[in-house]
Amino acid sequence: MTLHNWSRLSAGALVAFLALTSAACTPSEPEPTKSTTTQSVGPASSSPTTATPTVDPEIAAAEDAILQAYRGYWATKVAILADPVAEPGTELETYAVDTALTDVYSTVLSYRSAGIKMIGEPVLHPEVTDIVPGAEGTATITDCVDVADWQPVYRDSGDSAAAPGQATDVLRISTAYFYDGRWTIRTSVVDRETPC
Helix, strand or coil, X not given: CCHHHHHHHHHHHHHHHHHHHHHHHCCCCCXXXXXXXXXXXXXXXXXXXXXXXXXXXXHHHHHHHHHHHHHHHHHHHHHHHHCCCXXXXXXXXXXXXXXXXXXXXXXXXXXXXXXXXXXECCECCEEEEEEECCCCCEEEEEEEEECCCXXXXXXXXXXXXXXXXXXXXXEEEEEEEEECCEEEEEEEEEECCCCC
16 A cells, blocks of 8 residues: 555545544534523522411410410409409309419409499400410410509499509519419419519
8 A cells, every 4th residue: 555545544534533523522402501590499589588487386276275264364353353242253263273363352352341343344465475385384474454444443432443643554474374174374463663
């Protein structure tokens, strides 16, 4: 084989080799371009979203039951003090235990002897905190009680029996206690040092 033939053969082999390697490196269909933008995990939104805290169903159920007991305690207390001469019955015991119960009965005896009754109704704004659910559950209730329309008067004359200069918004701290299969109010005291 002459050098000339060898050159032609080498040139042809080189062209064939380049064609094959070029075909192998070139995809038959263009690949899609990858996006350089970053995507957040989760649903797309035009504005930033804030994670919604989940509420423990047991805590939520306890809070509802505590508020029902608290409002029942107040409704019964208001009814009893509107007519302290009448025997109070046992309804208050559904909602109150310990000092919350005995404090109302002590007030009844005091009002009877002084000839006082309460007229009107208070406005409640209770907030429940520190809930510990369960068989021996406890909680705290903070309430700024508006007593402007719930005032003591003398039964016979209707004159005011309120001490002068008394605040009409009173901070009351109560404790709830899970007792005998239900939430009850255990203590309820006025905090005269803290304004509300």
